[in-house]
Amino acid sequence: MTAIPPKPWPTGTAEQIEPLVRRVLAPNPSPYTYTGTQTYIVGLGDGCAVIDPGPATPDHLLALDAAIGGEHVCAIMCTHTHRDHSPAAAPLARRTGAPVVGCAPLVLDDSGPRVDAAFDRDYSPDRVLDDGEAMTGPGWTLHAVATPGHVSNHLCFALEESGALFTGDHVMGWSTSVIVPPDGDMADYMRSLEILQDREDRIYYPAHGPAVTKPRQLVRGMIGHRRQRENQIVRLLGEAPHHAAGLVPKMYKGLDPRLTGAAEMSVTAHLIDLERRGLVARSGDTWQTS
CATH class of the missing domain: 1.10.10 (Arc Repressor Mutant, subunit A)
Incomplete structure (x- = not known):
């Protein structure tokens, strides 16, 4: 796990990170969220998609309002329904009239190891995307990539025009994902890593932490790390x-x-x-x- 960088962080500021992608950092830093949840806005001018709108805090919603400006919002897209990712979807939908699109709803009575792991009980999508389905807008296409493991409803979104993959909590450069049973499943997580290993995405934009510029190298290392943990467990239990x-x-x-x-x-x-x-x-x- 990488140490959280010193402040100042660009909280609440819209950063243009590539021609079709802007990023807005939410004010919810923690040992589990790094400097906070990163909301991505895909598209410029005629219509955009908002990925992982984040927590429904007034200051973050105002920052999203400012970043979107008068632009038409085509869709609000959620990778999964942990409450540091999806709660702002409902108020943002009311503000913009945009549909909520992406992962399926999921609510479990599971306290998990941290408060951020609680599920968003109010998440109600207008459209659930299956693996490979697309959401399109002016000049952009986002394909859903099913990546269960961290949670069973987790999706990544692949931006066809630039080769970027929005990885939510599935792959992050600063830390491995927490897998919390019963919904979190290690076998599913490993299979999902192998799915990404077989892809040729140019760059990953996770919901927490910096962009991953060598994605296949990172995924290969993550698979090796998990196998090492398995071997470590078997060795210790053998003792x-x-x-x-x-x-x-x-x-x-x-x-x-x-x-x-x-x-x-x-x-x-x-x-x-x-x-x-x-x-x-x-x-x-x-x-x-x-």
Whole structure:
């Protein structure tokens, strides 16, 4: 995990990051969101799409109003429904009249390891995109890429005209994603990484952290990192049975204490995947090799 950079951050400012793409940083920094959620505006002049509108805070909504100006909003698109990503969709739709398009609704009674992992219970899309479906506007086309794993309803959006991929929380350059069972699924996450590894996207724009300029290299490293974690778990359980929480200090040296719950959830996701593959077994809350 990369350290959060020192302030000032460009919170609330519309940044032109390529000809068709602007970025507005929301004021919700945390150990899990880096400097905050990045909302992307795709398109210029005749009509735009707003990707991951973010939290429904008054100052962020005002910043989006200013960034959009008088431009027609063709769609408000959400990668998934964690509440640092989608709550601003409803008020922005009321302000602009635009449809909410993208991931399917998902609500679970799952507190998760952090407050930001809670699901947006008010998310109600006008159109759900299946894998490969497109949303189009003046001079731009966004294709949905189904990437379950972080959550089951996660989508990325590929911008056909520039080769950019908006990766939400699936791939970020500053940190790996938290996988929180029961909805978060490590096997799905690994398959989704392999899907991206086979693509030829030019650049990734994640919802948190800097753009990824060598995407396939990063994804290859992330797959290797997760395989290393698997091997580490199997080795530790071969030495002695453990609870998931007991594995965390042995696997994550120097971990920020605020991230302990998230690390335990990802370890648990690995354990469930290894159990399905017959490599580990559990008795109550205790895990051991099969």
